[in-house]
Amino acid sequence: MSAGPYNYSYIFKYIIIGDMGVGKSCLLHQFTEKKFMADCPHTIGVEFGTRIIEVSGQKIKLQIWDTAGQERFRAVTRSYYRGAAGALMVYDITRRSTYNHLSSWLTDTRNLTNPSTVIFLIGNKCDLEGQRDVTYEEASKFAEENGLMFVEASAKTGDNVEEAFLETAKKIYQSIQDGRLDLNAAESGVQHKPSQPGRNPLSNDQQANKDNCAC
Amino acid sequence: MPVLTLQRSYKYIMYATKQPSLRIKQADLKCKSGCGFYGNADWEGYCSQCYRNHMDVERQKKSHNSQMPDQSRAQMSGFTKFEEKKRQQTDKKNKYLKSLPVFRKSSNVKDSGRPEKYIDIMRQANPDANKLMVEFITQYSQYGDIVKKDFFKCSQAFSNKVINELEVKPIEDLAETAQNYYNLYQNRVNSNSIYEDVPSEIREKLVEFFEKYTMIILYSFLFCPPTTNDEEKDLAIQNRIRKLSWVNAHHLDCCISETSIEVRDLVYTAINDLLGMDSMKAPLEKLACVVKCCRSVVEVLQHCQGGPVSADEFLPALIFVVLKANPARLKSNILYVTRFCKDSRLMQGEAGYYFTNLCCAVSFIENLTAESLNNMPEQEFEAYMSGELTCVSAWESALVACEGMHQLCEHLAFLKELSERTQIVQNTTQSLRDDMQKLKEGICDSVESVLERTPLIIKPRINPLTLTKEQLFTQTTQYGPQIETTNEVNTCTDTDIGQNYYLQNLSLTQINALDSTKNKLQLDITPCITLPEISKALNSNDFLSSSSAVDNKSIESITPDDNSYLGLSKVNYDIDFSDLSTENSVAEDLTPEKRKSPTPSFVIGDPFSPIGGSCPIAQTPLVPSSVFPQIESKNDGFVLPFLDDTEENVEDSLLDKVEVAPSASLPAPLVPTSSEYSGFSKQGSRIPNIPCSTGDFSSLNFAGNSNM
Numbered sequence: 001m002s003a004g005p006y007n008y009s010y011i012f013k014y015i016i017i018g019d020m021g022v023g024k025s026c027l028l029h030q031f032t033e034k035k036f037m038a039d040c041p042h043t044i045g046v047e048f049g050t051r052i053i054e055v056s057g058q059k060i061k062l063q064i065w066d067t068a069g070q071e072r073f074r075a076v077t078r079s080y081y082r083g084a085a086g087a088l089m090v091y092d093i094t095r096r097s098t099y100n101h102l103s104s105w106l107t108d109t110r111n112l113t114n115p116s117t118v119i120f121l122i123g124n125k126c127d128l129e130g131q132r133d134v135t136y137e138e139a140s141k142f143a144e145e146n147g148l149m150f151v152e153a154s155a156k157t158g159d160n161v162e163e164a165f166l167e168t169a170k171k172i173y174q175s176i177q178d179g180r181l182d183l184n185a186a187e188s189g190v191q192h193k194p195s196q197p198g199r200n201p202l203s204n205d206q207q208a209n210k211d212n213c214a215c
Numbered sequence: 216m217p218v219l220t221l222q223r224s225y226k227y228i229m230y231a232t233k234q235p236s237l238r239i240k241q242a243d244l245k246c247k248s249g250c251g252f253y254g255n256a257d258w259e260g261y262c263s264q265c266y267r268n269h270m271d272v273e274r275q276k277k278s279h280n281s282q283m284p285d286q287s288r289a290q291m292s293g294f295t296k297f298e299e300k301k302r303q304q305t306d307k308k309n310k311y312l313k314s315l316p317v318f319r320k321s322s323n324v325k326d327s328g329r330p331e332k333y334i335d336i337m338r339q340a341n342p343d344a345n346k347l348m349v350e351f352i353t354q355y356s357q358y359g360d361i362v363k364k365d366f367f368k369c370s371q372a373f374s375n376k377v378i379n380e381l382e383v384k385p386i387e388d389l390a391e392t393a394q395n396y397y398n399l400y401q402n403r404v405n406s407n408s409i410y411e412d413v414p415s416e417i418r419e420k421l422v423e424f425f426e427k428y429t430m431i432i433l434y435s436f437l438f439c440p441p442t443t444n445d446e447e448k449d450l451a452i453q454n455r456i457r458k459l460s461w462v463n464a465h466h467l468d469c470c471i472s473e474t475s476i477e478v479r480d481l482v483y484t485a486i487n488d489l490l491g492m493d494s495m496k497a498p499l500e501k502l503a504c505v506v507k508c509c510r511s512v513v514e515v516l517q518h519c520q521g522g523p524v525s526a527d528e529f530l531p532a533l534i535f536v537v538l539k540a541n542p543a544r545l546k547s548n549i550l551y552v553t554r555f556c557k558d559s560r561l562m563q564g565e566a567g568y569y570f571t572n573l574c575c576a577v578s579f580i581e582n583l584t585a586e587s588l589n590n591m592p593e594q595e596f597e598a599y600m601s602g603e604l605t606c607v608s609a610w611e612s613a614l615v616a617c618e619g620m621h622q623l624c625e626h627l628a629f630l631k632e633l634s635e636r637t638q639i640v641q642n643t644t645q646s647l648r649d650d651m652q653k654l655k656e657g658i659c660d661s662v663e664s665v666l667e668r669t670p671l672i673i674k675p676r677i678n679p680l681t682l683t684k685e686q687l688f689t690q691t692t693q694y695g696p697q698i699e700t701t702n703e704v705n706t707c708t709d710t711d712i713g714q715n716y717y718l719q720n721l722s723l724t725q726i727n728a729l730d731s732t733k734n735k736l737q738l739d740i741t742p743c744i745t746l747p748e749i750s751k752a753l754n755s756n757d758f759l760s761s762s763s764a765v766d767n768k769s770i771e772s773i774t775p776d777d778n779s780y781l782g783l784s785k786v787n788y789d790i791d792f793s794d795l796s797t798e799n800s801v802a803e804d805l806t807p808e809k810r811k812s813p814t815p816s817f818v819i820g821d822p823f824s825p826i827g828g829s830c831p832i833a834q835t836p837l838v839p840s841s842v843f844p845q846i847e848s849k850n851d852g853f854v855l856p857f858l859d860d861t862e863e864n865v866e867d868s869l870l871d872k873v874e875v876a877p878s879a880s881l882p883a884p885l886v887p888t889s890s891e892y893s894g895f896s897k898q899g900s901r902i903p904n905i906p907c908s909t910g911d912f913s914s915l916n917f918a919g920n921s922n923m
């Protein structure tokens with residue numbers, strides 16, 4: 001498909017959040033590079049990665065912000081929640097404390113993102129079945145109660161990593177199609193590339209708004 | 216901050232040197248044309264001014280080539296060798312990105328309609344710009360509407376221009392446009408009559424505000440624009456810094472002590488300042504973050520050295536901080552500031568100095584080799600870079616330890632909170648318990664007071680033998696049930712059984728004259744024998760009118776303390792008694808039964824009680840066998856309405872005082888079943904059932920307790 005100068009029609013902004021050492025950076029690395037980064041230094045502040053995926057024939061560029069789990073950088077990382085279309089909330093299935101902290105992560109996410117933000121719960125390190133500390137059932141119940149999507153994944157083996165990112169994108173794309181997500185909202189986390197003529201259904205509304213503008 | 220004297224004598228800057236060095240001279244930061252301003256790697260080592268001149272020359276040289284992308288690529292190739300080398304290193308990493316034409320957008324494929332859409336997008340909600348607009352209005356409105364109008368007109372013109380050129384021109388040209396507009400506005404503020412009344416310091420602020428406001432509006436188009444490969448560069452340096460995470464202060468020949476807690480905290484402050492840069496939108500604000508960070512670095516050094524800081528020490532420390540911070544989109548931020556921050560700010564002053572240092576630090580990081588790190592052996596460097604060799608640096612472990620400490624504190628705080636909450640729960644429980652006790656006492660008190668006010672005392676039966684018939688009739692006004700029985704004496708004398716019964720009753724009464732509801736009940740039941748005769752009287756108008764009188768009265772206004780009503784009700788009773796002695800007696804007797812403790816023996820003693828069901832054995836023989844069945848059937852017919860009537864009185868006296876829900880356990884027989892007395896039974900069923908349970912004091916108390 002040809003889409004003019006850009007070969008993607010949307011940019012979706014994601015954030016990855018969760019406690020220190022749950023494997024956020026590894027998940028991102030696995031998704032963008034398809035490699036496991038065994039000795040990953042702790043993230044300071046935020047790092048980012050991108051990848052272009054395809055959903056329903058539309059090329060979408062994912063701009064993923066991998067945040068630091070450390071409390072010390074919470075002030076910095078919080079500024080990245082704003083305008084995220086997708087939030088991947090990660091815990092480590094071998095460490096219960098990371099699971100226990102989910103509710104506070106969720107509160108942060110709900111408070112700092114907009115209501116249309118898709119939240120996906122990932123139980124990472126599912127390759128370490130022997131050290132499991134949080135059952136699948138328990139986490140899936142938590143996800144259900146809070147209306148989150150949920151998988152157990154492994155950044156090491158790559159299990160379900162792709163799925164988590166793609167499912168989130170599908171859900172966001174669906175929201176756009178349904179009109180639940182307003183592309184013109186200030187912090188929708190989705191950018192529509194103006195590369196395709198006629199793909200911007202909001203031009204007319206915009207024209208009307210122009211006259212109301214104070215300046 | 217020690218004064219860093221600028222030495223203008225040096226002509227060549229560090230960018231010309233092949234080897235990145237930790238020790239750079241002040242002059243190395245200067246423009247390579249020797250004009251004295253700070254140079255910048257992104258300006259190929261020139262200062263902004265000289266770079267533009269240089270670019271113009273370049274452009275002329277290539278004027279035969281009209282293709283913009285080639286030109287921007289030519290500019291790219293103008294970067295240092297290291298830039299290229301570094302890119303080759305990261306090429307592998309970014310293969311997937313390179314395969315996409317996105318990042319190499321050719322700008323000559325263009326239709327004139329496109330810029331319009333950008334304007335549309337620009338219209339989308341921009342809370343930051345709106346905030347600034349409000350800020351402007353509050354700060355500068357005093358200088359008149361005309362200033363405000365002009366300001367917004369100019370910023371509008373600028374943003375429209377940039378947006379229209381966005382896809383037509385390379386980002387460097389847009390940067391130039393921006394600089395031109397900044398200057399234009401500055402000249403306008405200083406020369407146009409509109410701004411005549413504005414003081415000069417405010418004029419400067421206005422110029423600054425112009426830059427800030429327009430850049431915040433244009434941020435999403437000009438920061439890391441998709442027409443450039445800025446993002447690619449960001450990813451490359453991010454990756455590189457991650458790979459260099461093993462580098463420590465010693466490698467950098469830097470005096471930062473990584474193990475000291477205070478130093479670490481100061482370094483963290485510097486790191487946080489630098490990290491804040493990416494969240495800012497205006498170049499001015501980003502620059503302010505850099506300045507803040509660098510000041511913190513100086514503080515760190517001062518702390519470590521305990522004295523003044525030389526410029527030589529500053530750069531390694533800054534490199535260390537940049538390496539540890541790995542700030543997001545570092546390249547994009549630097550490029551954005553170099554392109555769109557007002558030139559003059561970057562070319563001189565503290566901000567210019569620090570920003571140039573940051574650029575040097577980034578350049579060093581991009582190009583460093585084993586040699587640059589305190590002459591580390593090449594193999595060791597390679598081993599570190601490939602991840603073969605890992606070392607847990609003091610910094611890294613301190614980070615983990617910090618988090619451990621943090622979690623510990625978090626848990627302690629959580630425990631404290633929990634114990635506080637437990638205390639609160641305990642306190643509330645205690646107060647709840649007290650409240651319950653108070654409520655209980657209150658209910659008991661009010662029940663008692665109600666009982667005192669409305670004594671439904673069954674007075675001892677007056678010996679009927681001493682009374683004449685007339686006397687008995689007068690007595691009825693007070694002692695309905697008893698009189699009934701005496702009344703019966705007259706009606707029943709002809710029956711032997713009746714007489715015997717009566718006599719038997721009398722003797723019983725005398726024995727238990729003072730207070731025994733049980734006995735009274737038993738006594739009162741006896742008149743039942745006469746039921747058949749009296750049943751006719753029930754139909755009489757007399758009876759109906761009297762009962763309706765009670766009803767009317769009760770509907771109108773009856774307070775429990777209404778003595779007149781109580782009296783009246785008693786009168787009514789009596790009227791009834793005269794005709795329906797038996798029925799009344801039963802009715803009256805039921806009430807006391809309910810009020811006193813419902814001992815099983817008592818229930819047995821009450822044959823007409825709806826609960827009691829059959830007649831007690833003791834009394835059955837006394838009732839004529841021929842009449843007995845009739846009594847039972849009639850009983851349901853008209854005794855019960857009366858019963859309700861009696862209860863109504865009780866209810867009226869108690870209702871307002873004690874709020875106890877009517878017991879649903881009232882037996883079904885209370886509802887009249889006989890169709891004969893439809894008027895009466897209607898009334899009876901309309902009357903609430905409450906009294907039956909309210910009459911029962913013991914059950915009342917019990918209910919009160921259980922409700923609590």
Ligand SMILES: Nc1nc2c(ncn2[C@@H]2O[C@H](COP(=O)(O)OP(=O)(O)OP(=O)(O)O)[C@@H](O)[C@H]2O)c(=O)[nH]1
Nearest residue numbers: 021022023024025026040042043069125154155156
């Ligand atoms: N076995 C296994 N180990 C993993 C997996 N994912 C991550 N790890 C390891 O977990 C450690 C932490 O991973 P990171 O990705 O750095 O964790 P993080 O969430 O980014 O941590 P912060 O950046 O400090 O917030 C690393 O040593 C990884 O090797 C996984 O799926 N399986």
Ligand SMILES: [Mg+2]
Nearest residue numbers: 024025042043
């Ligand atoms: Mg990380």
